[in-house]
Amino acid sequence: MQATTSSSKAWLKPALAAVLLAGAGLAAYATLNQRSSAPAVTFMSIKGEKISPESLHGKVVMVNFWATSCATCVAEMPQMVETYNKYKSQGLEFVAVAMKDDPPNYVVNYAETRQLPFKVALDVAGDAAKAYGNVAMTPTTFVIDKDGKILKRYVGQPEFPALHKLLEKALQG
The missing domain is CATH 1.20.5 (Single alpha-helices involved in coiled-coils or other helix-helix interfaces)
Known part of the structure; x- marks a missing residue:
């Protein structure tokens, strides 16, 4: 039984x-x-200017966490510059956020010698990386729509043709 x-x-x-x-x-x-909202983080640029969530609202934004010691970050940076230059006139904003362990003088030197055309920020305490979901891997790039919603998170170098399609769609919306 x-x-x-x-x-x-x-x-x-x-x-x-x-x-x-x-x-x-x-x-x-x-x-x-469910698209999550980008965290309300105020970035501090290498030029000492505050980049507030309010200043980015209504724009398509790429937030790229990177480091001068990251080979993939350095390799993708020329394509990030090309992407920004291609779409900035349509309203794209770009914030390159250097990770907390990256010495500020290295970041400033890199940005100046490469003439990076977008905003470069320092995350000296790691608060921005923490707010964006404990970003630890570089590069990590977020694409944020005009309403402040995260459309996509790339870990590693993005496939640029697909990224461009995503940006074009977001910039039209």
């Missing part, structure tokens, strides 16, 4: 697992479809 009872409940574990997986899938789907 005992054997019959356990075998009659044998379907319960797979069924429960299926329900849990379906629920997890729905939760993941809901999470992916």
